[in-house]
Amino acid sequence: MSSNIEEKSNLLEVKKLRTSFYDGKSKLEAVRGIDFTVKKGEVLGIVGESGSGKSVMVKSILGIIPTNAKIDAGEIILDGKHIENLSKKDKRAIRGREIAMIFQDPMTALNPLKKAGDHLVELLIRVRGMKKKEAKNEAIELLRMVGIPSPETRVNQYPHEFSGGMRQRVLIAMALACNPKLLIADEPTTALDVTIQAQILELLKKLQTENDMSVVLITHDLGVVATICSRILVMYAGMVMEEGMAHEIFYSPKHPYTKALINSIPRVDGEKTRLKPIKGSAPSLTKVAKGCPFAERCELAIDKCFTEMPVYKSFSSTQKCMCFLAGEGDKLDG
């Protein structure tokens, strides 16, 4: 599976992306120079703790960052076209048609005054230029596709009549209504129960294969990424610490942060041992340190880590990591 993904062409390329929030004179660097690609037909997982900049990054790609934030630099190339400097109107044309997004909270993402079906109908009329009746039939089909039972009645119901899992299905139906090439799912199952989470992940996987879509899945749950992602980015303090295929990240992680993250979670399989937490907490992004952002919490940090920013080292054609010590054949590999 891993080999054919390497050969696939790039759908999205992000180069040196920097996004900051401005508040008067102070500046908060949320995304600090990120490079990555999304290949056609792959599921890319982006893992990181709160404040690691993962949501701001995808919002920058879509052009839906808040008004006090600004993209300082970088290129965003979708299917060969630069999209970072498009006008508002042109960006709007991309959203929904080429890139669609599912948000974390299915409780607030739907308009409570509109029927579930009308969310879809409106979208189909506006984006796909359908007639009202045609759009309604298509809406029913979409609801059926995402596994909502008796879609003929459900289409006329309001969001409050749906449970959390069902609302998330409506949002997925909305995202897929216009056959996007890229689906960005920002913590799509965080607000749901495990049994419902399993259903939604299964559905996403199925729809991704059927429509040959690329999916970017943002989450903090390593279990979720292991279940459906083929490639993973690990983010910390606005930077990509490590990037690799799922098996590389889980079975031979190179960055101390990736290792620490994997070691800090309890497992349902295997022995019960004392947890190994990461000391301290995530750094403030208003005053960024010169060196590696993880240095302060890193067990292995050397003097250089605090003063100099490490550069990426490659370990395979798919795995790279940003750490001075990685791959030096030292205690890091132990």
Place this chain on the structure above:
Amino acid sequence: MAETREKLVDVKNLKKYFPLKNSMFKKGNQVVKAVDDVSFHIYKGETFGLVGESGCGKSTLGRTLNRLYDPTAGEICFDGNDIASLNNKQLQPYRKRIQMIFQDPYSSLNPYMTVEEIIDEPLEIHTRLSKGERKKIILDILEKVGLKKEDMEKFPHEFSGGQRQRIGIARALSTNPDFIICDEAISALDVSIQAQVINMLEDLQKELNLTYLFVAHDLSMVRHISDRIGVMYLGKMVEISKSDELYAKPLHPYTQALLSAIPIPDPIKAQNSKREIITGELPSPIEMEKGCRFRARCPFAKPICAEVDPTLKEVEDGHFVACHLY
């Protein structure tokens, strides 16, 4: 061994019903049976995990145990005394011994109070110590939860989520309790911080001989911290077992489905494991039909499941299940 251990909490046939208000359009006496005839016990010094999906009544059960809610019926024996029907004044000595840690470290701390005032408040209510003596206790507790002396003067907004949860834990420890109810105490925290808090809770348990009720939906974390676990579904306790045994050999079809839905952080295992994905969702807790509440989603449902509500019975040593298959 289990039989000889002393029970700290012994719950018998506990019920908590919430009446639905009659509206202009709906008449009748509808109730939500949030906790319906639940019996279990917690031994001294152990951690009892309580798991289930949202809406299964696990938080209500926790809050009924420390009498934040008044039970509709049933007994709550705490250290041998039934506290289910005590009034506020009679409850006072027990409130000191039963403390709670809440889910949201942002909304469970008063933003207008300093850390010192937050931890001092329970001491002021429950002890007759002088200000100086209380301050000594506060300093001692702060050290236990890994906060600094200077933090006493600060307000909650100056702390990160993990540190706020430490303040919440310090407040719970201040009255020197025997029993702490942790209601989703770590679910709002980041993964790397969760491990810090869990390790601290484990250390404190050993040091202070605490008993925990750990209510959570993160099944991997519950397995890690608990000695025994109870699984709830729609207000009923469907399975109780030792933690390792529950995960190795779940008996109730619901427990089996719940455990197989946990995403495993291991790509090969995750992609090869056969997951029994449970279909459907929790039915409404308002109009409950007779029979087993899980039968509509249960792959093994038999005719008897629609007729008789299964009761909790011991099928193996210390392993209880409420299911007609056993």
